[in-house]
Amino acid sequence: MTSLLEGARRLVTRGTDIGQRIEGLDVATTAARGHLDPDLVDRTTAAVERASGRLRLSADHTVVALAGATGSGKSSTFNALNGLDLAAVGVRRPTTSWASACVWGDDGADELLDWLGIPERHRTVRDSMLDTGREDRALAGVVLLDLPDHDSTEVSHHLEVDRLVDLADLLVWVLDPQKYADAALHDRYLRPLAGHHEVMLVVLNHLDTVPESRRGAMLADVRRLLDADGLVGVPVLGVSARHGTGILELRQEIARRVASKKAIRTRLAADLLAVAERLDEVTGRARVERLPQQRVVALDDALAEAAGVPTVVGAVEQSTRLRANRATGWPVTSWLSRLKPDPLKRLHLDLGSAGKQLTGTARTSVPEATLVQRARVDTEVRALADDASAGMTRPWSAAVRRASTSRLEELGDRLDAALGATDLGAARVPMWAGAVRVLQWLLVLSALLGGVWLGVLAVMGYLQLPAPETPSASGIPWPTLMLLGGVLAGVLLALVCRALVAWTARRRARAADRRLRRAISEVSAELVVEPVQGVLTDYAAVRAGLEKALA
Numbered sequence: 310m311t312s313l314l315e316g317a318r319r320l321v322t323r324g325t326d327i328g329q330r331i332e333g334l335d336v337a338t339t340a341a342r343g344h345l346d347p348d349l350v351d352r353t354t355a356a357v358e359r360a361s362g363r364l365r366l367s368a369d370h371t372v373v374a375l376a377g378a379t380g381s382g383k384s385s386t387f388n389a390l391n392g393l394d395l396a397a398v399g400v401r402r403p404t405t406s407w408a409s410a411c412v413w414g415d416d417g418a419d420e421l422l423d424w425l426g427i428p429e430r431h432r433t434v435r436d437s438m439l440d441t442g443r444e445d446r447a448l449a450g451v452v453l454l455d456l457p458d459h460d461s462t463e464v465s466h467h468l469e470v471d472r473l474v475d476l477a478d479l480l481v482w483v484l485d486p487q488k489y490a491d492a493a494l495h496d497r498y499l500r501p502l503a504g505h506h507e508v509m510l511v512v513l514n515h516l517d518t519v520p521e522s523r524r525g526a527m528l529a530d531v532r533r534l535l536d537a538d539g540l541v542g543v544p545v546l547g548v549s550a551r552h553g554t555g556i557l558e559l560r561q562e563i564a565r566r567v568a569s570k571k572a573i574r575t576r577l578a579a580d581l582l583a584v585a586e587r588l589d590e591v592t593g594r595a596r597v598e599r600l601p602q603q604r605v606v607a608l609d610d611a612l613a614e615a616a617g618v619p620t621v622v623g624a625v626e627q628s629t630r631l632r633a634n635r636a637t638g639w640p641v642t643s644w645l646s647r648l649k650p651d652p653l654k655r656l657h658l659d660l661g662s663a664g665k666q667l668t669g670t671a672r673t674s675v676p677e678a679t680l681v682q683r684a685r686v687d688t689e690v691r692a693l694a695d696d697a698s699a700g701m702t703r704p705w706s707a708a709v710r711r712a713s714t715s716r717l718e719e720l721g722d723r724l725d726a727a728l729g730a731t732d733l734g735a736a737r738v739p740m741w742a743g744a745v746r747v748l749q750w751l752l753v754l755s756a757l758l759g760g761v762w763l764g765v766l767a768v769m770g771y772l773q774l775p776a777p778e779t780p781s782a783s784g785i786p787w788p789t790l791m792l793l794g795g796v797l798a799g800v801l802l803a804l805v806c807r808a809l810v811a812w813t814a815r816r817r818a819r820a821a822d823r824r825l826r827r828a829i830s831e832v833s834a835e836l837v838v839e840p841v842q843g844v845l846t847d848y849a850a851v852r853a854g855l856e857k858a859l860a
């Protein structure tokens with residue numbers, strides 16, 4: 310039912326001026342909800358709903374449907390109304406569940422008839438040029454439907470009476486003298502339609518078969534039954550489709566509906582214009598730009614600072630340098646340096662065992678964001694909202710500001726989590742440093758061996774023992790070469806490595822900085838930028854909808 314109504318609403322709006330207005334306003338109110346004054350949005354939505362409801366199935370046509378039991382005379386009445394023999398009379402229609410349609414006046418009802426599922430061979434356009442009567446012109450725009458018999462078992466689902474009553478401008482119930490009091494008819498069909506009494510009309514057909522003296526009493530009886538059904542105020546007309554009696558009155562009644570629909574349409578168009586203009590005024594006409602990128606960058610910078618990224622990055626560099634220097638330094642002095650206090654220990658940062666541990670302890674060891682840093686974050690968020698809403702009316706810029714701070718409370722925890730999940734890459738001593746460490750120890754070993762060898766030679770000389778032949782290279786004895794070479798090469802290697810370590814430490818710090826900032830910008834995108842962008846998108850939708858509604 311809902312989808313049927315929705316489909317119909319979409320149909321209503323197609324192509325016509327008032328339809329454009331409804332469609333545009335529908336888009337605009339949907340997008341404005343949650344951002345603008347709820348009263349205003351509700352009022353606009355109500356106007357849209359009222360309009361699409363009052364226009365029923367079509368803004369341009371007056372849909373009149375003939376409903377009733379088999380044999381009541383729907384097809385005969387259909388023919389009598391259009392003056393053509395279009396509908397097969399006396400044919401039971403469980404077999405053909407299709408309705409027939411006759412359109413008065415110019416065409417343009419194709420989409421409507423397609424939607425109703427009426428095949429083309431069952432459609433007739435009754436060209437108003439053929440008619441000279443004023444009354445026929447008054448029917449221009451009428452789409453008359455001869456519905457399948459309501460008591461048929463094979464009624465097309467599109468055209469079930471209980472659905473059409475929501476959509477048709479006029480539902481004409483054709484009753485006959487034999488069955489008008491049928492309890493099933495009243496219980497199953499008429500009483501449930503009480504809520505729709507304003508679109509209903511009851512016709513008592515076959516009146517020629519009722520003795521003239523009894524007609525008045527019978528019509529009064531129909532009236533009484535309808536009142537009992539809750540259909541007070543629904544007009545009752547006595548007709549004879551076969552003889553044409555009462556058909557003129559029926560046409561006049563239909564013409565009245567056409568006229569009143571025209572009036573309703575005019576009023577609705579004015580209503581819609583009024584609410585659209587009000588919404589337009591509140592919304593303003595500022596052009597929305599995309600969020601300036603440098604604003605987002607500035608916000609991310611402020612967040613990085615407040616989250617302690619520079620501290621962490623500094624620690625990554627220092628730690629890498631310290632550890633790599635220890636690994637690659639000359640073992641003798643670097644062992645001594647271990648006795649000196651580690652500057653990192655003072656920061657309570659342990660970058661050694663695992664990089665992730667850093668941020669595990671960072672919450673307590675990295676200094677909390679200062680008031681100044683927090684204020685800077687607030688300033689950047691506000692600046693971003695201000696930039697995004699530049700030129701917008703006050704309600705919209707307020708909406709943008711609200712969106713910008715809507716998730717700010719989550720920021721602290723989310724930043725911590727994001728930083729915690731970031732690999733700082735500071736844990737490992739670089740591979741080459743490991744190799745250098747082995748080399749350094751080999752050099753120390755060689756120096757030691759040389760020293761011991763020289764010592765042995767010295768002791769033997771002191772004891773006047775015959776010295777064994779000492780191998781030499783380029784005139785320098787091996788033990789001397791081993792001792793001096795080992796020390797010299799070790800110190801030199803340590804010096805060269807210091808430069809290399811400094812470069813590695815800087816590179817790691819830069820990488821850590823990049824990764825941390827990327828993590829931060831993901832958080833700020835989700836918590837600040839996206840909500841703001843969402844409002845901008847909605848604003849653009851409201852503007853587009855209004856442009857359509859006011860075109």
Ligand SMILES: Nc1nc2c(ncn2[C@@H]2O[C@H](COP(=O)(O)OP(=O)(O)O)[C@@H](O)[C@H]2O)c(=O)[nH]1
Nearest residue numbers: 379380381382383384385398399515549550551
């Ligand atoms: N006497 C008389 N017969 C009618 C009248 N209207 C319809 N009929 C006849 O009733 C039968 C059923 O009519 P029809 O229009 O097919 O009814 P439908 O089934 O509701 O479409 C046909 O034989 C018609 O000729 C009327 O006003 N007077």
Ligand SMILES: [Mg+2]
Nearest residue numbers: 383384400402
């Ligand atoms: Mg029929």
